[in-house]
Amino acid sequence: MAYKEEKPEFGHAMLKYFALDPSYLNLNNGSYGTTPRPVLEAIRALSDRIEANPDLFHRIDFKPMLDEARSRVAQIIGANRDEVVFVPNASMGVNTVLRNFDWEEGDIIFAFTTTYGSVSRTVQYLTDVPPHPTKCVINLEFPMTHADILETFKQHIHANPAKPNKKRVAVIDGIVSNPGVLLPWKEMVKICKQEGIFSLIDAAHSIGQEVGLDLHKIDPDFWISNCHKWLSARRSCAVLYVPERNQHIIKCSIPTSHTYISPKDRTGPNFVVQFDWNGTIDYSSYITVTDAIEFREWMGGEEKINEYCHSLAIKGGQALAKVLGTSVMDPDGELTLNMVNVALPLPVDFPNMAAAAESMRNAILAKNAFSASYFHNNSWWTRCSAQVWNEIGDFEELGRRWLEVCADIKQQYGFTD
Missing domain, CATH: 3.40.640.10 (Type I PLP-dependent aspartate aminotransferase-like (Major domain))
Structure with missing residues (x-):
């Protein structure tokens, strides 16, 4: 199994240990998880x-x-x-x-x-x-x-x-x-x-x-x-x-x-x-x-994994907010572990909020990327999960794709800047 090998550094080098489509930008581990290849191999054997x-x-x-x-x-x-x-x-x-x-x-x-x-x-x-x-x-x-x-x-x-x-x-x-x-x-x-x-x-x-x-x-x-x-x-x-x-x-x-x-x-x-x-x-x-x-122990254990993911969530959230021209929900970090919440540049008065939310979800998936989006306290937000295969560049690229989605959604619903 992979955890018997010499482990790579965290970041994109870890992607080979997961079954993700190489072209898919995944910052949504928090919803469904992402099973490592060694675990999938163990499941097949079992x-x-x-x-x-x-x-x-x-x-x-x-x-x-x-x-x-x-x-x-x-x-x-x-x-x-x-x-x-x-x-x-x-x-x-x-x-x-x-x-x-x-x-x-x-x-x-x-x-x-x-x-x-x-x-x-x-x-x-x-x-x-x-x-x-x-x-x-x-x-x-x-x-x-x-x-x-x-x-x-x-x-x-x-x-x-x-x-x-x-x-x-x-x-x-x-x-x-x-x-x-x-x-x-x-x-x-x-x-x-x-x-x-x-x-x-x-x-x-x-x-x-x-x-x-x-x-x-x-x-x-x-x-x-x-x-x-x-x-x-x-x-x-x-x-x-x-x-x-x-x-x-x-x-x-x-x-x-x-x-x-x-x-x-x-x-x-x-x-x-x-x-x-x-x-x-x-x-x-x-x-x-x-x-x-055992796979997580091979990667370095819980403290090492979460130290990387937490640091990336903090820095990645700031990088994403900069691309979007918005802000993070929790600038002091008291509320943040490995998921970070960043405001989306969207209006708050869609005539049908549920339909708008569905349009956002489908649009970001069509960009072959995903982070959860939701409306809370009179603002639209995206929740991004930082994982061991992610890097700062993923947050920046996600921001560029979300900018395209937000522009398309505003045009779809007749909003003008």
């Missing part, structure tokens, strides 16, 4: 092994391999192996937790205006159906500081106190999807503990982007992160962390496993086994997380 004897694999061989992958992930996030299981993606993990609570009228679910769409809709659904817990949405408008976020969070908590014998659950992003900003989620977990609130951390972008995670020390009540975004695993794969003290809350996997035992009949732990097998799936994305971690 797939061949599975197909050679499906019964042997699915009945016997998969379990120790899955346990090893869980062990490796647990080490990275500072957890015990039997506190982590794999699920298809972060949305599934968040849904699993939220749908396992025994909701009552008078319970409160805190979410944010920046909560990821499917998670926000899940909260809405739970409040729409009996017994109708209460939804409390907290408004975040960036740029804003971590201190501002914490103060806003405290204000909403104190304005929505717990009713007698009722629970409160806060769904908190570790790193928001759009804008791609780091929240002070560790401090928010502390606040939740002080206030008697369950903390559910949607850390979709965290593993592989936040260095030195220690969940035992941070101690959230639930934490979910995609391995296919920044940890170099193949999509789709996410890790769900539930500390032992809360595993009784997760009574059932989604879908329900044949190993499900009614809580009234349980005599011991039943958390991990339900997620080991809850229907036939392709286990290769889960099992080859081990290969993804």
Whole structure:
């Protein structure tokens, strides 16, 4: 495998280790991830092994391999192996937790205006159906500081106190999807503990982007992160962390496993086994997380990888803003890890904002490049992901292509400078 070779310097020399079209300008690793070739090779080898004897694999061989992958992930996030299981993606993990609570009228679910769409809709659904817990949405408008976020969070908590014998659950992003900003989620977990609130951390972008995670020390009540975004695993794969003290809350996997035992009949732990097998799936994305971690170790390890990507995000964002003639959302860098948000030179009064957003997406793809674009706080922005194969020149070239897109979009909708 490639990780046995002498590693090249980060930048374009790394592109040979990824299956990207050489002509495609990819600054959107944050959405779907980008699987390295060595991991793809490991998946192909595992797939061949599975197909050679499906019964042997699915009945016997998969379990120790899955346990090893869980062990490796647990080490990275500072957890015990039997506190982590794999699920298809972060949305599934968040849904699993939220749908396992025994909701009552008078319970409160805190979410944010920046909560990821499917998670926000899940909260809405739970409040729409009996017994109708209460939804409390907290408004975040960036740029804003971590201190501002914490103060806003405290204000909403104190304005929505717990009713007698009722629970409160806060769904908190570790790193928001759009804008791609780091929240002070560790401090928010502390606040939740002080206030008697369950903390559910949607850390979709965290593993592989936040260095030195220690969940035992941070101690959230639930934490979910995609391995296919920044940890170099193949999509789709996410890790769900539930500390032992809360595993009784997760009574059932989604879908329900044949190993499900009614809580009234349980005599011991039943958390991990339900997620080991809850229907036939392709286990290769889960099992080859081990290969993804080994590839990252070969590249130099988490600190070296993220030092490069973070520095590139900061410098690349400034370079992109210069080309576009705009500014970065977070000039001080407090909110920025490996994703940077840069304003697009576009009007804010399109007659149909959804149609304009779709036009932007299609137009930048037609330029054989991509970075996520979105509207936030009365401005259009693009979110760029810095990865080990990127260089400053990629941000500058992206800027030139976005300038063409913005000019075309303005002309399409009848705007003149």
